Amino acid sequence: xxxxxxxxxxxxxxxxxxxxxxxxxxxxxxxxxxxxxxxxxxxxxxxxxxxxxxxxxxxxxxxxxxxxxxxxxxxxxxxxxxxxxxxxxxxxxxxxxxxxxxxxxxxxxxxxxxxxxxxxxxxxxxxxx
Numbered sequence: 692x693x694x695x696x697x698x699x700x701x702x703x704x705x706x707x708x709x710x711x712x713x714x715x716x717x718x719x720x721x722x723x724x725x726x727x728x729x730x731x732x733x734x735x736x737x738x739x740x741x742x743x744x745x746x747x748x749x750x751x752x753x754x755x756x757x758x759x760x761x762x763x764x765x766x767x768x769x770x771x772x773x774x775x776x777x778x779x780x781x782x783x784x785x786x787x788x789x790x791x792x793x794x795x796x797x798x799x800x801x802x803x804x805x806x807x808x809x810x811x812x813x814x815x816x817x818x819x820x
Contacts (some may be wrong), residue, residue: 703732714739714791722806729803737793743813745786748805752789753778757797761789764813786813 699721706718715735722729732755743764752759752773759773764786773779781787783804791797801808 724806726806729806729808731801733799733801735791735797737791740790741788743786743788745784745811747809748783750781751778751802753800755798755800757795758792759789759797759799760792763787
């Protein structure tokens, strides 16, 4: 009989913050093969806005705290307001952005359907975390 694989446990308090500028930081939780997902918590102060970007896989953003406004690039008139407890699913290769309209802090769990977090910024080269 084969013994079951051990579960992976990630602790937010042990994750080093990666700065996304003065208004936001990201803390990786789980990622890298053989696990098929990359997850992390992003914390954003009021006024933070992501650059327009996409991912070559599906991305899910679950709001833990605060409010997020998200939209597809080219459809900025169709802003989705997502509150704590809500999730938005973004298909692969779909340029999008989001912001924290305030007044409080925004915390969200990003779930990437890939073992690496790959970001294709519309104004720059791809980034992998």
